[in-house]
Amino acid sequence: MLKVEQTFYPPQRVLQKAQVQDFEALYQKSISDPEGFWSSVAKELFWFEPFDRVLEWNFPRAKWFLNGKTNISYNCLDRNLNDFRNKVAYIIVDEDGNESKITFGELKNLVSSFAGGLLSLGVKKGDRVCIYMPSSIEAIIAMLACARIGAVHSVVFAGFSHQALKTRIEDALAKVVITSSYIKRRGKQIDTLGVVLEATKELNFVKHIIVSGKCPENLISFESLLKSNPVEASSVDSEDPLFILYTSGTTGKPKGILHTTGGYMTGVYLSTKLTFDLDKNDIYFCTADVGWITGHSYLVYGPLLNGITSVIAQGAPDYPSIRRWFEIIERYGVNVFYTAPTAIRMFMRHGEGFLKGIDLSSLRVIGTVGEPINPEAWLWYYKNVGLERCAVVDTWWQTETGAHMITTIPSYPAKPGMAGKPYFGIEAKVVDEEGKELPPDTPGYLVITKPWPSMFRDCFNEPNRYQEYFSIIPGNVYFTGDIAVRDQDGYIMILGRADDVLKVAGHRIGTMEVESALVSHPAVAEAAVVGKPHEVKGEVIKAFVILREGHLPSEELSKELKNHVRNVLGAVAVIEEVEFVQKLPKTRSGKIMRRILRAIEKGQDVGDTSTLED
Numbered sequence: 001m002l003k004v005e006q007t008f009y010p011p012q013r014v015l016q017k018a019q020v021q022d023f024e025a026l027y028q029k030s031i032s033d034p035e036g037f038w039s040s041v042a043k044e045l046f047w048f049e050p051f052d053r054v055l056e057w058n059f060p061r062a063k064w065f066l067n068g069k070t071n072i073s074y075n076c077l078d079r080n081l082n083d084f085r086n087k088v089a090y091i092i093v094d095e096d097g098n099e100s101k102i103t104f105g106e107l108k109n110l111v112s113s114f115a116g117g118l119l120s121l122g123v124k125k126g127d128r129v130c131i132y133m134p135s136s137i138e139a140i141i142a143m144l145a146c147a148r149i150g151a152v153h154s155v156v157f158a159g160f161s162h163q164a165l166k167t168r169i170e171d172a173l174a175k176v177v178i179t180s181s182y183i184k185r186r187g188k189q190i191d192t193l194g195v196v197l198e199a200t201k202e203l204n205f206v207k208h209i210i211v212s213g214k215c216p217e218n219l220i221s222f223e224s225l226l227k228s229n230p231v232e233a234s235s236v237d238s239e240d241p242l243f244i245l246y247t248s249g250t251t252g253k254p255k256g257i258l259h260t261t262g263g264y265m266t267g268v269y270l271s272t273k274l275t276f277d278l279d280k281n282d283i284y285f286c287t288a289d290v291g292w293i294t295g296h297s298y299l300v301y302g303p304l305l306n307g308i309t310s311v312i313a314q315g316a317p318d319y320p321s322i323r324r325w326f327e328i329i330e331r332y333g334v335n336v337f338y339t340a341p342t343a344i345r346m347f348m349r350h351g352e353g354f355l356k357g358i359d360l361s362s363l364r365v366i367g368t369v370g371e372p373i374n375p376e377a378w379l380w381y382y383k384n385v386g387l388e389r390c391a392v393v394d395t396w397w398q399t400e401t402g403a404h405m406i407t408t409i410p411s412y413p414a415k416p417g418m419a420g421k422p423y424f425g426i427e428a429k430v431v432d433e434e435g436k437e438l439p440p441d442t443p444g445y446l447v448i449t450k451p452w453p454s455m456f457r458d459c460f461n462e463p464n465r466y467q468e469y470f471s472i473i474p475g476n477v478y479f480t481g482d483i484a485v486r487d488q489d490g491y492i493m494i495l496g497r498a499d500d501v502l503k504v505a506g507h508r509i510g511t512m513e514v515e516s517a518l519v520s521h522p523a524v525a526e527a528a529v530v531g532k533p534h535e536v537k538g539e540v541i542k543a544f545v546i547l548r549e550g551h552l553p554s555e556e557l558s559k560e561l562k563n564h565v566r567n568v569l570g571a572v573a574v575i576e577e578v579e580f581v582q583k584l585p586k587t588r589s590g591k592i593m594r595r596i597l598r599a600i601e602k603g604q605d606v607g608d609t610s611t612l613e614d
C-alpha cells in the first residue's frame with residue numbers, strides 16, 4: 001500500500017480557473033508569517049470590533065483573534081445579504097425526490113425569529129442546546145439560531161440510541177433539546193421524538209423540548225417558535241464557545257470537542273473556498289450528515305460563509321436507488337461534490353453500469369473525507385464520477401481540527417491514496433515516539449507542530465483529556481492519533497489510527513465504548529473488540545467475548561449481543577461478528593492486547609508477545 005505509482009495532474013479546465021495557481025508560494029507565505037496570513041483571512045469576514053492580537057499561544061492552549069467581536073451567524077447570513085438576498089442557500093431533496101429551496105434572505109429571517117424564540121424560552125449566552133435532528137433546514141436553523149445569540153449547540157447524530165443521547169445531554173447539561181417528530185429513512189419512519197423522550201425522562205435540568213413537525217401539546221412546537229420576534233446577531237468574543245461535538249476516544253466515554261467562534265469561522269471559511277476552489281456560481285453537494293463535523297464545517301458553516309448554494313440529499317445513499325446522488329448531480333448541475341470513501345466503495349461494487357445515461361459533466365472538483373481512500377477506489381471515482389476531467393481532493397482532518405489539515409487542492413497533482421500536503425498555515429510532521437522527525441517513506445506518528453485557528457479549545461468538562469493530545473509525543477506537538485508516512489515530494493499518506501479507535505464506514509467508534517456496552521449484558525464477563533478489514537466499510541467490528549458462568553455460546557446469544565450493543569450505542573455501532581472465547585491475550589497489568597487479536601484476524605505475525613500474561 002505504501003507505493004503510489006501514479007500522479008494525476010490537474011485537468012486544464014480546472015487549473016485554468018483555479019484561485020490558487022501557485023500552491024507552494026502561498027503555503028510558504030502562510031507558514032513564514034502565519035499571523036499575517038491568518039489575520040488577512042479573518043479580515044475578509046465581518047467583525048463588530050476588530051481583534052487586536054492574532055494569536056496567544058500558551059502551549060497547549062491557543063487563543064485566536066484576541067478581543068475581536070463577531071458572530072458566525074451574522075457572517076453566514078447578514079453579511080451576504082446585500083449580494084445574495086434572493087440567492088438559494090440550500091436545495092433540499094428528500095428520499096422521494098421532493099425538493100424544497102430556501103434563499104439566504106429567507107434563511108436569515110427564519111434564523112432571526114427562531115433565535116428570538118430561544119431567547120423567549122430563557123436560553124442565554126453560553127447555555128448548551130442539544131440538537132437531535134436529521135440533516136434538514138430545521139437543524140441548520142437551530143444551529144445558526146444558537147450561534148446568533150451566543151448559545152452553544154451540541155448536535156447529536158440522529159442515529160444514536162437514547163442512552164447515547166442521554167450521556168451527551170447530561171455531559172453538556174443542555175437545558176433545551178431540539179428534535180423532529182420523526183425521521184424518514186428507507187421509506188420507514190423512525191420515532192426520533194420517542195428517543196428524546198426516553199433519553200430525557202430523568203433529566204430534570206432539561207427545561208424545554210422543541211419539536212419540529214407533529215408536536216404533542218406539552219412540548220414546544222418548532223414551527224410556532226419560527227413566528228417569534230426576530231433578533232439581531234449578538235456580538236460575541238472571538239474565543240466564546242460556538243459548539244460542542246461529541247466524538248469517540250480511547251475510553252468508554254465520548255469526548256465533548258469544544259470549538260470557539262473566530263478561529264473556527266476563519267478556518268472553515270478559507271478551506272471551503274480553496275480546497276474546493278469554489279466559484280460564487282457553483283452548486284455544491286456535500287453528502288455528510290449535520291451530526292458529524294463534516295456536516296458542521298462543510299455543509300453548514302463553510303458554504304454559507306462563502307455564500308454558496310448547497311444541495312442536501314436526505315436519507316440513505318442507495319435508497320430508493322443507487323443512482324440517486326448522481327441523478328441529483330445531473331438535475332442541479334452540481335460542480336463540487338464531497339463524499340466519503342465508504343460510499344465510493346459501495347458504488348464501486350455495483351460496477352459502472354448504473355451511471356449510464358447520467359450526465360455528470362457539470363462536476364469540476366470531487367472530494368473525499370473520513371478515512372483513507374484506497375487507490376482502487378480513488379481511480380474508480382476519478383474515472384467514473386470525475387470522467388477523468390475533475391480534480392480529486394482527498395481531505396484529511398478531524399473533529400478536533402475543525403477544518404482541512406492535510407489535503408490535495410485542485411491546483412497541484414494528486415496521488416491516489418495519499419491525502420496530500422499540509423494545508424495553508426499548517427505544519428505537520430511524521431515522527432517516532434520520541435518526537436524525532438522520520439525520514440521520507442518511513443511510517444510514524446502524525447503530529448501538528450503549530451497552533452491553527454480552527455483547532456479545538458478543550459474537551460468539555462475534561463481539560464485533562466485535552467492535555468493528553470499534547471503530551472503523548474514529546475516536543476510540544478499535537479498528536480493526531482494517526483499513523484502516516486510522508487514521501488519524497490512531501491505528500492502524506494494516512495495509514496490508520498494508532499490508538500484503539502475504529503473507523504467503521506468513516507464513523508469514529510471507540511473500542512472501549514463497544515466493550516463497555518457488551519459487558520453491560522448479563523451474559524458477558526469480558527469482551528475485546530477489534531476492527532477487521534472490510535471491502536466497503538473499510539473496517540467492521542469483531543468482538544471476542546468471554547461468557548459468564550451458566551451461559552453457553554450460541555447463534556442466538558451472538559444475535560442478542562449484537563442487538564444489545566445496537567440498543568446501547570445506536571445504529572452506528574453494529575457488530576459484524578462475535579467469537580466466544582475462553583481467554584483474552586492480556587499484559588501482566590491486565591490490559592487487553594488488541595494488537596494481538598488484530599494480527600490474528602488479519603492472519604499476520606503476532607509480533608513480540610514477551611509482555612503477555614497468557
Ligand code: WT7
Nearest residue numbers: 294369370371372394395396397398399494508
Ligand atoms: C479521523 C478523524 C474529518 C471529518 C470526518 C472524520 C480519519 C479523516 C481522512 C482522510 C485518511 C482520514 C483519520 C482521522 N480520516 N479523513 N482523508 N484520509 N484518514 O472525522 O470522526 O473526527 O475522525 O478520521 O483517522 O484521525 P473524525
